[in-house]
Amino acid sequence: MKTLEYRHALRRSATLLAVVALSLVLLAGLTGILLSFYYEPTARGAFESLREITEILANGGLIRSLHALAGNGLIVVALLQIVVLFLGRQFCSAWLAAWISGIFYTLVAIGLSWTAIILDWDQVGYWRFKLELKTIESIPLIGSELRDILTGGNGINSVTVEHMYTLHSYVLSAIAFVLAVVHLGALIYQERQVKHNFQGEAGGVKAPIEVS
Numbered sequence: 650m651k652t653l654e655y656r657h658a659l660r661r662s663a664t665l666l667a668v669v670a671l672s673l674v675l676l677a678g679l680t681g682i683l684l685s686f687y688y689e690p691t692a693r694g695a696f697e698s699l700r701e702i703t704e705i706l707a708n709g710g711l712i713r714s715l716h717a718l719a720g721n722g723l724i725v726v727a728l729l730q731i732v733v734l735f736l737g738r739q740f741c742s743a744w745l746a747a748w749i750s751g752i753f754y755t756l757v758a759i760g761l762s763w764t765a766i767i768l769d770w771d772q773v774g775y776w777r778f779k780l781e782l783k784t785i786e787s788i789p790l791i792g793s794e795l796r797d798i799l800t801g802g803n804g805i806n807s808v809t810v811e812h813m814y815t816l817h818s819y820v821l822s823a824i825a826f827v828l829a830v831v832h833l834g835a836l837i838y839q840e841r842q843v844k845h846n847f848q849g850e851a852g853g854v855k856a857p858i859e860v861s
């Protein structure tokens with residue numbers, strides 16, 4: 650049987666990780682917007698514009714590094730959060746909301762990292778993307794449609810960079826923000842619910858059922 654202190658520590662850690670995750674999403678969003686002022690989402694311009702951001706613009710390298718750090722850090726925090734939430738699982742709606750939003754924002758964080766592989770238009774990104782497209786293509790029924798949606802239908806070119814950039818900077822980053830807010834909200838609500846139930850327990854109301 651797990652101790653109450655252990656459960657409390659897990660709940661607190663989950664809330665803390667959710668705060669860190671939301672901060673990372675905001676940092677990645679902010680630095681992403683700053684990058685977008687100078688980034689050119691085309692096959693010709695992407696590599697050159699990022700080189701200019703890093704080498705010529707004041708603090709451009711710092712902003713690019715902060716963006717990469719926040720984006721990759723988000724994946725680490727999200728994976729850690731899944732473990733913490735699993736260990737502290739309990740039968741209540743707030744935990745379930747936190748669990749579901751946590752799983753989805755982990756997937757979205759991985760998606761954000763994946764959609765970025767072609768954005769800098771370097772050799773590694775290009776060939777990695779080409780290889781992974783083969784895997785996508787092999788998905789039964791929807792594989793080739795999905796490949797065309799991602800690439801634009803004519804191989805890997807400027808349209809591909811535009812599509813991936815749109816998915817990355819508008820679609821997935823907005824979803825990540827919404828999920829991170831819902832996730833933190835659910836965990837704060839869970840803390841309040843548990844506190845309320847324990848106060849109520851002294852007055853005869855039962856505490857939430859916890860899974861051991």
Ligand code: HEM
Binds near residue numbers: 680716723768
């Ligand atoms: C939740 C928000 C976001 C997350 C988690 C995120 C995550 C990432 C990650 C992991 C990378 C790859 C960095 C690397 O390892 O080199 C990346 C690259 C990039 N992102 Fe984002 N991103 C976010 C929002 C945005 C937004 C809003 C924009 C633009 C409006 C943007 C523009 C870019 C660009 C241009 C790159 C390529 C830069 C490079 O290769 O250094 N991102 N992003």
